[in-house]
Amino acid sequence: xxxxxxxxILTRLETGRLVLYSLLAGGLVGLVGTGWREVLDMVLNLxxxxxxxxxxxxxxxxxxxxxxxxxxxxxxxxxxxxxxxYALLMHSRLSDPLNAVVAGYHARGDWKDxxxxxxxxxxxxxxxxxxxxxxxxxxxxxxxxxxxxxxxRVARIDAGERRVLTLACVAAAIGLVLHAPLxxxxxxxxxxxxxxxxxxxxxxxCVLAAxxxxxVSGLMVGFEPLFSLPGALMPSAGQLPLYLLLAxxxxxxxxxxxQVTTVISQVxxxxxxxxxxxxxxxxxxxxxxVFGLITAAIAVYSTPTILGGGSGWLQxxxxxxxxxxxxxxxxxxxxxMALGAQLAFGGGVxxxxxxxxxxxxxxxxxLGSFGLNLDASVSALIGAATCxxxxxxxxxAAALLAVTWGGDALLPVALASTGLAHTLSGEAxxxxxxxxxxxxxxxxAPTAATVLGRIASPLRPxxxxxxxxxxxxxxxLATEAGDGDSAARPLPPEAASAQVRQLYRQEVPRSxxxxxxxxxxLPERMELVGVVQNGQARLSQAGLRLNAGDELLLLATxxxxxxxxxxxxxxx
Numbered sequence: 001x002x003x004x005x006x007x008x009i010l011t012r013l014e015t016g017r018l019v020l021y022s023l024l025a026g027g028l029v030g031l032v033g034t035g036w037r038e039v040l041d042m043v044l045n046l047x048x049x050x051x052x053x054x055x056x057x058x059x060x061x062x063x064x065x066x067x068x069x070x071x072x073x074x075x076x077x078x079x080x081x082x083x084x085x086y087a088l089l090m091h092s093r094l095s096d097p098l099n100a101v102v103a104g105y106h107a108r109g110d111w112k113d114x115x116x117x118x119x120x121x122x123x124x125x126x127x128x129x130x131x132x133x134x135x136x137x138x139x140x141x142x143x144x145x146x147x148x149x150x151x152x153r154v155a156r157i158d159a160g161e162r163r164v165l166t167l168a169c170v171a172a173a174i175g176l177v178l179h180a181p182l183x184x185x186x187x188x189x190x191x192x193x194x195x196x197x198x199x200x201x202x203x204x205x206c207v208l209a210a211x212x213x214x215x216v217s218g219l220m221v222g223f224e225p226l227f228s229l230p231g232a233l234m235p236s237a238g239q240l241p242l243y244l245l246l247a248x249x250x251x252x253x254x255x256x257x258x259q260v261t262t263v264i265s266q267v268x269x270x271x272x273x274x275x276x277x278x279x280x281x282x283x284x285x286x287x288x289x290v291f292g293l294i295t296a297a298i299a300v301y302s303t304p305t306i307l308g309g310g311s312g313w314l315q316x317x318x319x320x321x322x323x324x325x326x327x328x329x330x331x332x333x334x335x336x337m338a339l340g341a342q343l344a345f346g347g348g349v350x351x352x353x354x355x356x357x358x359x360x361x362x363x364x365x366x367l368g369s370f371g372l373n374l375d376a377s378v379s380a381l382i383g384a385a386t387c388x389x390x391x392x393x394x395x396x397a398a399a400l401l402a403v404t405w406g407g408d409a410l411l412p413v414a415l416a417s418t419g420l421a422h423t424l425s426g427e428a429x430x431x432x433x434x435x436x437x438x439x440x441x442x443x444x445a446p447t448a449a450t451v452l453g454r455i456a457s458p459l460r461p462x463x464x465x466x467x468x469x470x471x472x473x474x475x476x477l478a479t480e481a482g483d484g485d486s487a488a489r490p491l492p493p494e495a496a497s498a499q500v501r502q503l504y505r506q507e508v509p510r511s512x513x514x515x516x517x518x519x520x521x522l523p524e525r526m527e528l529v530g531v532v533q534n535g536q537a538r539l540s541q542a543g544l545r546l547n548a549g550d551e552l553l554l555l556a557t558x559x560x561x562x563x564x565x566x567x568x569x570x571x572x
Contacts, residue, residue: 018161021151022168022205026212029147029172034217036143037061037176040125040136047129051075053304056312059228060179061136063312065319071304076296082130083292084285087343089123091284093265093432096347097124097141098392101170102192103433106441109163117146127345131307132295133336135350137177144173158511163443164202171206172213178349179226180404181210187349187397194393194427194436226311226405227318233406235378235413242372246379247386247417250359251424254352254390257334258428261341265432268342284343291340298332306332310354317361317380318405327362330355341430349388352430353401356387381406382417389421391430504554504561505532508546518542523564527555 041062048054052072057063090096094103097120104111111117121142127134148169152162171188175181185206189198235243298306305313310333316322322329333355337346346352360383364374381402388398395418402414427436438444512520517540522528528540530553537553538544554561 018164018205019208021155021157021161021165022208023212024155025148025151025165025169025205026172026209027216028151029144029169029176029209030213030216032143032147033140033173033176033213034220036140037221040128040139043125043129047131050078051131051307053131053307055131055305055308055310056316058226058311058315060224060226061311063315065228065312065316065321067304067312071299071307073300076299079130079132079292079296079299080289081292082126083132083295083343084289086123086127086130086132086134086345087284087288087291088281089119089126090344091281093342093344095120095123096344097138097145098170098191098348099344099431099433101141101145101166101433102431105163105167105192106433106435106443108442109159109166111145111149111166114146114149117142117149121146123344128309130292131299132292133309133333133340133345133351135309135348135354136311137174137350138348140173140177141170141348144170147173156511156513158509161511164205165209167199167202168205168209172209174349175210175214176217178401178404179214179224180401181214182207183397183400183404185210186400187392187394190394190397191392191431192434192441193438194429194434196395196422197438199438227315229318229406230320230377232409233375233378233381234409235375237412239374240413240416242367242374243378243382243413244416244420246360246363246367246374247382247420248424249363250356250383250386251390251421253334253359254356254387254421255425255428257338258390258425258430260338261430262428264338264342288343291336291343291345294339295336298336302332303329305329306336309350310358311350314350314354314357314380314384317357318377320376322358322361322376324362324365326358327366330358330362333358337430347430349392349401352387352391353384357381357384359383359387378406378410378413381410382413385414386417386421389418390425390428393422393427393429393431393434395419395422501555501557502561503529504552504556506552506554508548508550508552512546513548515546516542517544517546522554523556523560525556526560526564529553529555 044054048068052069052075054068056065056067059065094100100112100120112120121139124134124139124142128136128139145166148162148166151157151165151169157165167188171185172181174187175184178184185203188206189200189203192199295306306329313322313326313329317326333351337351337355340346357380360379360381361376363383364376364379367374385398385402388401389395392398399411399414399418402418403411406414435441517528517531520528530537530540531544531546532538532551532553533547534549540553554564556564
């Protein structure tokens with residue numbers, strides 16, 4: 001049952017396979033994302049024509065540093081309708097594309113079906129085109145998830161590889177829209193956990209995919225930074241305490257935002273909201289309509305700057321064209337983020353970055369009135385990085401984004417600000433799909449394979465027999481096999497030793513489907529004693545072909561079995 005190739009060579013082949021798929025994923029996302037950018041611009045132009053107003057855009061996405069037109073009051077009546085449709089398409093808080101990716105990863109790759117993902121993509125496009133609080137990056141994240149689904153359907157990859165490649169595709173998509181491939185790769189490895197922990201296993205695939213996607217897109221449309229700067233940003237060491245003071249204020253406001261969204265989410269999880277018509281879609285649609293109505297009211301009676309994801313207003317803040325009015329703009333966006341998080345509004349990266357950037361500019365203007373002068377451009381980027389740290393728990397990635405957008409001279413201030421924000425905010429977050437640490441993720445949970453029995457003596461020859469009813473479902477108790485026993489009896493607790501070989505029943509990995517038993521590779525001490533096909537345990541013969549639904553009967557110690565699962569990335 002062993003491969004003639006040494007294990008080191010097999011490991012290199014496995015690594016090379018993942019590298020190849022990561023590069024293919026990046027190329028696919030680069031091609032699709034470049035075309036999607038043109039489609040999205042046409043949809044946004046249509047939305048601007050209907051509303052009579054278009055906010056400024058980021059320089060790297062072809063936007064201009066000015067707003068066009070005045071909002072049409074009657075056209076804004078469409079916002080409640082668009083909000084209701086958006087809430088219907090995004091059926092839960094986990095429907096936010098980034099939140100869905102994080103939650104699906106911790107569920108061992110349990111992402112939604114293609115139809116649900118298509119609904120999410122349509123919802124993000126509708127929300128962005130209508131001027132609701134949806135960032136440009138949300139549709140790209142949804143597009144990256146669909147590219148990963150397409151790649152998994154075409155290529156023969158197992159569940160572990162699919163999890164990694166999904167994160168790689170999403171990192172590539174985020175890198176395209178943020179014009180920061182390396183920061184996007186770190187973001188995907190960091191955003192999975194609330195604590196300062198990383199998923200190092202996915203970092204390099206994300207780097208390869210993000211860099212490849214940016215290279216493909218850059219060859220087609222050119223390379224430009226996302227934000228245009230008025231000049232080199234050079235914060236001095238003496239200004240560091242002032243920027244830390246600003247970061248502390250943004251941290252406090254962002255932490256309150258995260259707490260408010262958590263309280264609202266807990267309210268809707270109460271039993272009163274889980275029974276009767278309140279638990280059905282009409283309530284969610286009604287809430288979406290109310291959110292759209294609030295957005296329209298703010299746009300008519302206060303300021304139309306509330307419309308859109310806000311990346312253009314962050315561009316104005318970075319360019320130094322905003323002053324104290326940025327605080328009011330940030331306050332309205334803060335309110336909408338608090339009200340809309342339960343409906344999957346305000347997710348992703350750019351909405352939080354824009355809100356934090358506007359807060360930074362507004363606070364810098366307020367500090368200036370007391371003689372504490374801070375550069376508006378630096379304050380905008382520090383505010384954006386700080387808000388991202390609190391809302392998404394990505395201190396390193398947020399600092400890298402600030403450096404990518406503003407220059408290397410921002411690195412000391414950005415790292416100090418995001419480190420302070422992460423220390424003060426703790427595990428607060430807007431992503432309900434995050435877990436606190438690696439040990440709480442199902443990806444790293446102990447194996448849940450069924451133990452059919454413990455073998456203390458050499459196996460007797462197997463015959464083709466039906467499995468007992470107790471072995472037909474997961475969770476079967478471990479039993480002791482002995483000569484002449486007509487029924488297995490439970491083992492005493494002291495018999496559970498890591499050195500005792502056990503018989504495991506494991507579903508065939510997806511990448512093994514269609515292969516014959518004779519070509520499988522197992523560690524030296526593991527034995528494949530049989531294959532379960534259609535409820536029948538059969539001898540493992542070299543010519544036996546593995547099909548969907550088959551299960552392997554493996555003889556190994558618990559430590560050997562877990563090592564084998566980790567090396568081949570077989571889901572437990």
